[in-house]
Every structure is written in C-alpha cells, then in structure tokens.
Amino acid sequence: MQRIGIIGVGEIGRAIATGLHHEAADPPEVALSPRGAAAAAELADRFPGVRVCADNQEVVDRSDLVIIAVRGDQYREALAGLAIPAAKTVVNVMAGVPTEALRDLLGTDAPLIRAIPLPSIAERRSVTAVWPAHPAVDAFFAGLGGALPVPDEHAYNVLSAVTGTLTTHLSYLSALTDWITSRGIDPAPADHYIRGVYQGLARTLSDESHTLPELAANHETPRGNNERIRTTWFTPANARALHEALDGLLADLR
Ligand SMILES: NC(=O)C1=CN([C@@H]2O[C@H](COP(=O)(O)OP(=O)(O)OC[C@H]3O[C@@H](n4cnc5c(N)ncnc54)[C@H](OP(=O)(O)O)[C@@H]3O)[C@@H](O)[C@H]2O)C=CC1
Numbered sequence: 456m457q458r459i460g461i462i463g464v465g466e467i468g469r470a471i472a473t474g475l476h477h478e479a480a481d482p483p484e485v486a487l488s489p490r491g492a493a494a495a496a497e498l499a500d501r502f503p504g505v506r507v508c509a510d511n512q513e514v515v516d517r518s519d520l521v522i523i524a525v526r527g528d529q530y531r532e533a534l535a536g537l538a539i540p541a542a543k544t545v546v547n548v549m550a551g552v553p554t555e556a557l558r559d560l561l562g563t564d565a566p567l568i569r570a571i572p573l574p575s576i577a578e579r580r581s582v583t584a585v586w587p588a589h590p591a592v593d594a595f596f597a598g599l600g601g602a603l604p605v606p607d608e609h610a611y612n613v614l615s616a617v618t619g620t621l622t623t624h625l626s627y628l629s630a631l632t633d634w635i636t637s638r639g640i641d642p643a644p645a646d647h648y649i650r651g652v653y654q655g656l657a658r659t660l661s662d663e664s665h666t667l668p669e670l671a672a673n674h675e676t677p678r679g680n681n682e683r684i685r686t687t688w689f690t691p692a693n694a695r696a697l698h699e700a701l702d703g704l705l706a707d708l709r
Pocket of ligand 1: 462463464465466467468488489490491492511524525526527529532533534548549550551571572573574
C-alpha cells in the first residue's frame with residue numbers, strides 16, 4: 456500500500472512514520488493527524504511525502520491503510536464521527552481497545568486489524584504481532600522488521616501481555632548499574648559497561664539456530680558465576696512470580 460495514514464503522532468505513531476522512511480528507496484505517502492503538532496511538523500520537514508492533515512477525516516481520506524495510534528483514553532474523541540469506507544484497512548495498535556469496541560464506534564465495514572508494533576519499528580526491527588492475519592497488513596509490518604500473524608485473540612493478548620515486560624527488562628539493567636555504583640564505581644563507566652555487555656548479548660538472539668535454553672547453556676560454565684546467579688536468584692519461585700504477574704495482566708487484557 457502506498458498511502459498510509461496515522462491518527463495519533465505520539466511515541467509509536469512517530470516510530471512507525473520514521474520506520475517507513477528508514478533506508479527506504481521508495482517510501483509511501485504518509486498522512487499524519489494534526490494533534491501532536493510539533494512531532495508531525497518535524498516528520499513532514501524530515502521526510503518528503505509526509506503531510507500533516509487539517510483533521511483526522513483528511514487522514515482517512517488520503518490513505519488506504521489507516522493506523523490508529525492514540526491512547527486508549529483518547530480514541531473515542533479522536534475517532535467520533537469519522538467516515539471510513541469499507542475499501543480502507545484500519546490497523547488498531549491501541550492496547551486494551553478491542554475490535555468490537557472500535558467497530559461499534561466507527562460503524563465501518565472496513566477490516567479492523569490489531570497489531571503490536573514496538574518502538575524499534577523506527578529502525579525496521581519490530582516483530583509485530585498481527586490479528587487477524589491480513590495480506591496487506593502482514594506485508595506492511597513484514598517490511599518494518601517482521602509480521603507475526605496469530606490465530607486468535609487469546610494468542611494476541613498473550614503476546615500483548617509479554618510486551619508489558621520491556622521496561623522491567625530495562626529496569627533490571629538499571630538495577631545492575633546501581634549495584635555497580637553502590638560498590639564504588641562511577642556511574643558513567645558502570646552505565647557504559649552494562650550497555651556494552653547486554654548489547655553484545657542481544658546480538659546473539661539473532662541466531663535462531665539455537666533455542667533460548669541452548670543460548671543460555673552456551674553462556675554458562677558448569678559451577679561458574681552465571682550458573683550461581685541464575686540458580687540462587689532466578690529461582691523457580693522467582694520465575695513463578697513472573698508468570699503469575701503475566702497471568703494477572705493477561706486476565707485483564709481485552
Ligand atoms: N509507546 C509504545 O511503545 C506503544 C504504544 N502502543 C499503543 O499506541 C497508542 C499510543 O501510545 P503512545 O504513542 O505511547 O502515546 P502518546 O501519548 O505518545 O501518543 C498519543 C498521541 O495521540 C495524539 N492524540 C490525542 N488525541 C488525538 C486526537 N483527537 N486526534 C489525533 N491525535 C490525537 C496525542 O496528541 P497530544 O500530544 O496533543 O495529546 C499524542 O501525540 C496507545 O494506545 C498504546 O497502547 C502500542 C504499541 C507500543
């Protein structure tokens with residue numbers, strides 16, 4: 456699809472617009488909603504083919520694929536009264552806004568597809584869960600790092616829940632840095648060291664010929680330091696607590 460509309464130019468809307476232009480030989484036309492004016496204007500300045508529209512209806516009118524990326528507490532106001540013809544395709548990236556609620560509000564026959572793009576989409580590195588599968592939407596996200604269509608809403612919510620662990624992961628790294636500084640090392644080298652160690656580790660994840668347990672085993676010397684911390688801190692009880700927190704989140708997702 457060569458005409459993309461984005462309603463809601465905040466963190467994720469901006470990341471999608473940026474990703475569409477990341478090392479792109481032939482980027483699509485992008486129509487942006489006017490709210491979040493500074494971010495929209497900056498994108499329009501940076502990238503040819505990006506235009507800031509007068510209102511959200513103009514975004515719809517100028518697009519084939521319309522991405523809704525406002526927050527869950529903003530979508531009713533943002534979308535009320537919009538006319539979306541059946542020939543358009545709507546991508547709902549809003550966490551916690553189910554298809555039924557969106558269909559009721561929009562009263563459209565257009566396909567409504569849910570998706571979970573991640574901020575790394577700005578560099579075309581987001582593997583984006585999509586439900587239901589849709590050829591054009593799958594192809595759209597495939598070009599931005601990867602599409603993972605899932606068979607049903609339950610599977611979609613399971614993946615949505617697990618994306619709720621990203622800031623926990625970063626906070627874990629921050630806690631490691633805090634520990635280093637608590638032992639008398641300056642914050643700057645502590646921060647630099649932790650980033651370096653875990654950036655290197657993250658690169659090993661691209662090797663999909665090994666399972667995650669195999670990658671862990673490859674990094675671990677029997678009776679060595681990694682084994683010691685894994686078995687004394689990341690205990691079965693700790694893993695269980697993580698799973699329980701995810702179960703609780705999943706039960707609340709719609
Ligand atoms: N951030 C992330 O990593 C991810 C977010 N999401 C989902 O994406 C959605 C947006 O999240 P995020 O980008 O973080 O939130 P932000 O608050 O950064 O962005 C929301 C944007 O929507 C704009 N907006 C508000 N009302 C309207 C309106 N009536 N018309 C047009 N635009 C409007 C806001 O403008 P203003 O600033 O003027 O209020 C703001 O720019 C959420 O539903 C979230 O669940 C999904 C995947 C990942």
